[in-house]
Amino acid sequence: MTKCIRAARAVTMTSGEEPVIKDFAMLHDQGRILDAGPWSELKKDFSGDVEDLGDVTIVPGLINAHVHLELSHLTGMTVQGQGFTGWIKSLLANPLYELETEAVRKAVLEMQAEGTAFCVDISTRNCAQVASIMDELGMGFFACCEAIGVQIPKEGAKFFPQKQYTHGRAAGSGHSLYSTGAEFLQAVKKADDAAGLPYPIHMAENAEEDEIVAAGSGEFAQMLKGVGLLADCGKKGLRPVEYADSLGLLDQSTLAVHCVRVSETDIITLKQRKVNVCLCPRSNAYIGEGRAPWEKILESGINTCLGTDSIASNHDLSMWNELEYLLKNIKISMSPVEALALVTTNSARALKIFDSYGSLEKGKRAVYASVPNKLEDLLF
Ligand SMILES: [Zn+2]
Incomplete structure (x- = not known):
């Protein structure tokens, strides 16, 4: 069953995309990403469980x-x-x-x-x-x-x-x-x-x-x-x-x-x-x-x-x-x-x-890491 992970921000590392996507969502099933992008776009066609990670920045595993x-x-x-x-x-x-x-x-x-x-x-x-x-x-x-x-x-x-x-x-x-x-x-x-x-x-x-x-x-x-x-x-x-x-x-x-x-x-x-x-x-x-x-x-x-x-x-x-x-x-x-x-x-x-x-995009493994606070300042 398709599930959704939400986070306040994501750096998807997908080429051609904005470096930081705000209010990010990632739909996944069987460990693979089905879709990823702003929640405002993905929520239209989604009605399943949402795991909200809150005020964090996520990046690929x-x-x-x-x-x-x-x-x-x-x-x-x-x-x-x-x-x-x-x-x-x-x-x-x-x-x-x-x-x-x-x-x-x-x-x-x-x-x-x-x-x-x-x-x-x-x-x-x-x-x-x-x-x-x-x-x-x-x-x-x-x-x-x-x-x-x-x-x-x-x-x-x-x-x-x-x-x-x-x-x-x-x-x-x-x-x-x-x-x-x-x-x-x-x-x-x-x-x-x-x-x-x-x-x-x-x-x-x-x-x-x-x-x-x-x-x-x-x-x-x-x-x-x-x-x-x-x-x-x-x-x-x-x-x-x-x-x-x-x-x-x-x-x-x-x-x-x-x-x-x-x-x-x-x-x-x-x-x-x-x-x-x-x-x-x-x-x-x-x-x-x-x-x-x-x-x-x-x-x-x-x-x-x-x-x-x-x-x-x-x-x-x-x-x-x-x-x-x-x-x-x-x-x-x-x-x-x-x-x-x-x-x-x-x-x-x-x-x-x-x-x-290596990136959070369709077809890849639905694995991510949350950026620790101490890295937020160094990175952004
Ligand atoms: Zn060694």
Whole structure:
């Protein structure tokens, strides 16, 4: 049966529409939007239940483009501000192998409570289990099984569960250029491409990565070598983006996560290859990696979105808090639509889920988020 949601204001993120629609209404049935627009127009042909959200601004359901839910039990269990090597040592001091399912469930419910409707989850060990939890709780998702290690994949190998889910899909992702062998990264990319899936990979996150990719050296390289996870990533003095490009990993399906340490040339390469960038501002600050050149990345026209990364390198998994942090620290002015695009339309385009997510318009999922008061002033 058709139902209606009303709100005082909406930013639908539908192209060609006024940015803010006052006295907004959205008719929906079976989880899909049938019509959306001013209540004054929609009420003429509607006589069903109306859920009035009151004096709030709603936007499309938010998308968290990078999270690791298998680390949900690690709130406050890692060091802050000591750089990546220090952070990873503190991470590895925790129990990581057994999935704490209750912590994952709680994290998903908290994400949903603050408006996140879709996430890209990266799991090293528990991809199928995390996917099942997200599916059960109705979170839209890509559950990515992370490729890590230097093994050469066997012919015909499968890199992620070939299982049907109601609310999402399993996919493959690459951990990084330094911890995953080139053939492995390429094979997973090929599998994702064949299935029409996005290909996330951590890229240009920190100084350690620069050093390993360029020269194969450093304390972190020795740590990786000790556990058999140091990839032979060229050692030709290349920057991470240059090396990824040399492997053919950069195209419109790639989601390059972090991009903290990208040069102007790297940004041009990412733009030319139509790569999507996922920024994780609070995670980078938490670890002490510095911050990505947000302004240059955005001004280049690269399709850019936001992710929280895991709770092991952030204070919470709130996309509103992620956006707030960026807006308070960025040095260019952004319109409400440009800012909200980082957590809605841009993310949906990057992930190729724009037919169902990213805007409040006919045919898409009837999922929305309410703008918290603290964001109203920053956005409008
Ligand atoms: Zn990550």
